[in-house]
Amino acid sequence: MNITLTTIFRKVPEGYIGYVEELPGANTQGETLEETRENLKEAIELVLEANRQLAEERLNGAEVIREQLLLNPA
Numbered sequence: 001m002n003i004t005l006t007t008i009f010r011k012v013p014e015g016y017i018g019y020v021e022e023l024p025g026a027n028t029q030g031e032t033l034e035e036t037r038e039n040l041k042e043a044i045e046l047v048l049e050a051n052r053q054l055a056e057e058r059l060n061g062a063e064v065i066r067e068q069l070l071l072n073p074a
Contacts, residue, residue, distance in 0.1 A: 003071050005044070009036060023047055 006021040016036040019027035030036035
């Protein structure tokens with residue numbers, strides 16, 4: 001799947017903060033820009049997994065059709 005997300009990095013006295021514009025909750029910090037980038041990848045994975053778990057709980061055994069959706073970058 002090809003998805004392009006917009007990451008924002010901001011320099012702060014402690015290092016950097018980073019977040020993803022399109023994915024609320026995916027944010028992090030680090031002492032270096034590279035550390036912040038790596039931390040942000042992990043934050044994205046955690047947010048997506050948490051969203052999947054919440055969706056499963058809401059479905060609560062309901063009959064659904066589950067498909068993968070391929071998004072092509074513009």
